[in-house]
Amino acid sequence: MSKIGLIIKREYTTRVRKKSFIVMTLLTPILSSLVILIPTVLANSENQNHKVVVVDATHSFCGQLTNTSTVNYDYGYCNFKIDQVRKIFIDSSKVTVMYIPPSEQLAQIELYSKADPGDIVISAIQFQMNNIIERAKMKAENLDQSMIDKVKTSIGVKNVVNNEVANSTYNLALGFGCAILIYFFIFLYSVQVMRGVMEEKINRIVEVIISSVKPFQLMMGKVIGVGLVGLTQFVAWTVLAFCAYTFAAQYVQKQAVNPDNYKQEQTMKKGVPGQDGSMSSTTAMASPTARNQAMVSAFTSIDDNLRNTNWTLIIICFLFYFLCGYLLYSALFAAIGSAVDQETDTQQFMLPVTAPLILSYIVMINIIRDPHSTMAFWFSIIPLTSPISMMARIPFGVPVWQVALSMGLLIAGIFGTIWLAGRIYRVGLLMYGKKVTYKELGKWLFYK
Amino acid sequence: MAYLLSATNIVKRYDKHTALNDVSINVPEGSIYGLLGPNGAGKTSMIRIINQITAPDSGEVFLGGEKLAPKHIEQIGYLPEERGLYKKMKVGEQALYLAQLKGMKEAEAKQKLREWFTKFEIGAWWDKKVEELSKGMAQKVQFIVTVLHQPRLLILDEPFSGFDPINVELIRNELLSMRKRGVTIVLSTHNMASVEELCDNITLINNAKAVLEGPVRELRHKYKAHTWEVEFTGNTDSFKSALQGKYDLVSLVEEANSNVAKVKIAADAISNDLLKTIIPACMVTGFSEVLPSMSEIFISAVQSNNLTSVAK
Numbered sequence: 001m002s003k004i005g006l007i008i009k010r011e012y013t014t015r016v017r018k019k020s021f022i023v024m025t026l027l028t029p030i031l032s033s034l035v036i037l038i039p040t041v042l043a044n045s046e047n048q049n050h051k052v053v054v055v056d057a058t059h060s061f062c063g064q065l066t067n068t069s070t071v072n073y074d075y076g077y078c079n080f081k082i083d084q085v086r087k088i089f090i091d092s093s094k095v096t097v098m099y100i101p102p103s104e105q106l107a108q109i110e111l112y113s114k115a116d117p118g119d120i121v122i123s124a125i126q127f128q129m130n131n132i133i134e135r136a137k138m139k140a141e142n143l144d145q146s147m148i149d150k151v152k153t154s155i156g157v158k159n160v161v162n163n164e165v166a167n168s169t170y171n172l173a174l175g176f177g178c179a180i181l182i183y184f185f186i187f188l189y190s191v192q193v194m195r196g197v198m199e200e201k202i203n204r205i206v207e208v209i210i211s212s213v214k215p216f217q218l219m220m221g222k223v224i225g226v227g228l229v230g231l232t233q234f235v236a237w238t239v240l241a242f243c244a245y246t247f248a249a250q251y252v253q254k255q256a257v258n259p260d261n262y263k264q265e266q267t268m269k270k271g272v273p274g275q276d277g278s279m280s281s282t283t284a285m286a287s288p289t290a291r292n293q294a295m296v297s298a299f300t301s302i303d304d305n306l307r308n309t310n311w312t313l314i315i316i317c318f319l320f321y322f323l324c325g326y327l328l329y330s331a332l333f334a335a336i337g338s339a340v341d342q343e344t345d346t347q348q349f350m351l352p353v354t355a356p357l358i359l360s361y362i363v364m365i366n367i368i369r370d371p372h373s374t375m376a377f378w379f380s381i382i383p384l385t386s387p388i389s390m391m392a393r394i395p396f397g398v399p400v401w402q403v404a405l406s407m408g409l410l411i412a413g414i415f416g417t418i419w420l421a422g423r424i425y426r427v428g429l430l431m432y433g434k435k436v437t438y439k440e441l442g443k444w445l446f447y448k
Numbered sequence: 449m450a451y452l453l454s455a456t457n458i459v460k461r462y463d464k465h466t467a468l469n470d471v472s473i474n475v476p477e478g479s480i481y482g483l484l485g486p487n488g489a490g491k492t493s494m495i496r497i498i499n500q501i502t503a504p505d506s507g508e509v510f511l512g513g514e515k516l517a518p519k520h521i522e523q524i525g526y527l528p529e530e531r532g533l534y535k536k537m538k539v540g541e542q543a544l545y546l547a548q549l550k551g552m553k554e555a556e557a558k559q560k561l562r563e564w565f566t567k568f569e570i571g572a573w574w575d576k577k578v579e580e581l582s583k584g585m586a587q588k589v590q591f592i593v594t595v596l597h598q599p600r601l602l603i604l605d606e607p608f609s610g611f612d613p614i615n616v617e618l619i620r621n622e623l624l625s626m627r628k629r630g631v632t633i634v635l636s637t638h639n640m641a642s643v644e645e646l647c648d649n650i651t652l653i654n655n656a657k658a659v660l661e662g663p664v665r666e667l668r669h670k671y672k673a674h675t676w677e678v679e680f681t682g683n684t685d686s687f688k689s690a691l692q693g694k695y696d697l698v699s700l701v702e703e704a705n706s707n708v709a710k711v712k713i714a715a716d717a718i719s720n721d722l723l724k725t726i727i728p729a730c731m732v733t734g735f736s737e738v739l740p741s742m743s744e745i746f747i748s749a750v751q752s753n754n755l756t757s758v759a760k
Binding site: 003006010014200205208209211214430432443447 | 500501518531532546
């Protein structure tokens with residue numbers, strides 16, 4: 001095996017065999033799906049209804065507000081005096097007293113509580129009050145409900161790009177997701193390269209090694225080895241995601257077609273058991289429960305989008321920008337690692353290297369909102385920012401010449417940073433006990 | 449004489465500082481060569497140039513008559529002064545990795561490593577992590593890795609540091625038997641006793657220049673003060689009066705059964721004449737020339753060099 005191959009093998013195997021790598025690879029998808037799921041589940045299961053005691057001095061709202069998933073109205077004190085009611089509930093932290101003051105043109109209501117009921121409860125009350133008053137006003141102007149319904153409008157947009165129906169929200173999510181992934185991979189693994197270089201330098205094993213191989217081979221071996229670790233992790237995550245998706249798809253389909261589900265439902269409705277066992281599954285699919293229907297339609301829409309995506313393009317571009325972005329930055333991080341003696345000294349050099357990375361992360365929001373702007377163009381062409389910026393644009397469709405230009409410049413950029421890093425690296429490795437300045441780094445470039 | 453390693457007129461500059469200023473060394477094949485000098489004199493720069501870690505600004509290095517090239521890396525074994533190992537890696541695995549980097553085949557390296565591990569009584573450490581080893585243990589592993597690929601040229605920078613006397617002896621014997629087998633060794637050390645004992649030739653570098661070079665034996669004779677040590681029994685007064693006017697008595701230590709005197713004679717004088725003078729006055733039990741230690745030569749050479757460079 002060639003020497004650089006040996007180095008790659010060592011860098012790869014020592015990292016992949018680590019317990020932390022295995023745990024991270026398995027745990028990260030679980031943790032990240034939990035991060036998404038937990039708030040959703042919590043929001044859905046919010047049964048902690050807040051009790052709102054209504055005191056109405058106008059005597060026209062009693063019983064008008066209807067209970068929601070978050071608010072329970074109590075009309076038991078509707079005609080009481082507000083001071084009385086406030087005294088009763090002065091120590092109840094889960095009760096809010098709502099006071100509607102006497103007024104011809106009601107402009108404000110008052111809430112009294114021991115603990116702030118929070119924005120969700122207040123918005124719910126506000127929304128209902130507005131609706132009730134609006135409706136009352138419309139009635140006063142002789143507008144009836146059917147007319148109101150007629151006036152209400154909701155415009156849908158069918159966005160056809162290149163003769164195909166495009167979903168901007170979905171493209172936005174896809175671009176955002178790919179770009180974020182690249183951002184994190186570059187950061188995570190470049191820092192690992194830097195740590196690895198520092199470990200060798202601080203351990204003092206580096207002089208033994210560079211008496212056997214060229215510093216450049218050592219640097220590239222490390223960069224490539226760590227890159228392969230990143231790729232392995234990515235492939236593992238993709239496989240896990242694909243399994244999870246297939247599993248979810250099967251589950252949803254089962255929910256939709258399962259005749260038992262349907263039977264139960266019908267039984268409950270009609271109170272007659274076993275009558276509809278012969279129903280065909282097509283009909284059954286047409287009328288599942290409302291909840292299932294929502295789930296299935298959401299899933300179908302995601303599924304359609306997934307099917308309509310040009311995955312070959314996305315995957316090729318993703319892998320390209322993922323690997324090239326990593327190569328570009330990890331070489332620079334290797335140079336930083338070689339130039340310093342201790343972790344704390346890395347800060348001064350990290351800033352200028354990470355600045356373009358962080359900048360492209362920040363402007364990404366603007367890029368996915370307006371993927372064809374001048375800013376989006378320049379950010380996706382310049383090598384230091386293009387891995388993230390271009391990836392965010394790809395799902396929206398980018399002219400071929402732009403992608404080609406961006407890729408070409410990125411490859412040129414990689415040669416540039418690797419050359420630069422190699423020059424600094426070979427000198428930095430054997431420099432100890434000196435705090436290095438930029439001026440000195442500049443000189444290192446021209447050492448023989 | 450056949451030189452395995454010659455470095456001629458090496459110049460190496462860093463920024464404003466000159467590490468090596470026109471230094472040449474010639475290392476005969478099958479000898480142990482001492483590269484001496486105070487800290488910061490330029491020894492490590494020289495060693496790194498020989499190992500092709502850095503390149504000289506001018507000057508050339510030849511190994512076995514050929515101009516130094518990357519293919520020579522496998523013929524050199526290098527133990528740097530500041531040496532370490534990967535802490536989290538297992539000892540055997542790591543030794544195997546380093547041996548393979550020197551161009552050895554895996555199977556061959558494994559077999560040789562087993563032999564060395566047994567010889568150095570560290571066979572049980574194969575699967576231990578380096579961080580579990582003591583400093584001395586790690587040094588043993590590093591030494592093995594340096595010599596495993598049977599290099600023609602061995603460059604050792606402070607090889608004895610971190611070892612206890614037993615292991616110093618182990619390494620010393622290993623070096624001597626390697627010399628016997630024809631291996632050439634360049635030894636950089638501040639331990640002057642081991643230089644006297646092991647080195648055939650030395651070069652002393654000070655302030656980036658070679659200030660002293662030659663075979664150890666010749667250097668010690670060259671720098672001798674023509675002082676003889678006389679051990680005798682009998683009256684010290686008659687000994688003193690016998691020397692009176694002819695020779696300088698440098699020191700005299702009186703002990704219960706034997707006295708030791710140091711006597712300086714003129715550079716062209718003959719030691720037998722001294723003996724003839726003192727034999728009538730006492731009973732001579734021992735007579736030998738006092739040669740300067742390498743340590744004394746080192747100090748005086750460095751000091752006089754520093755004085756002249758300051759004078760300039």
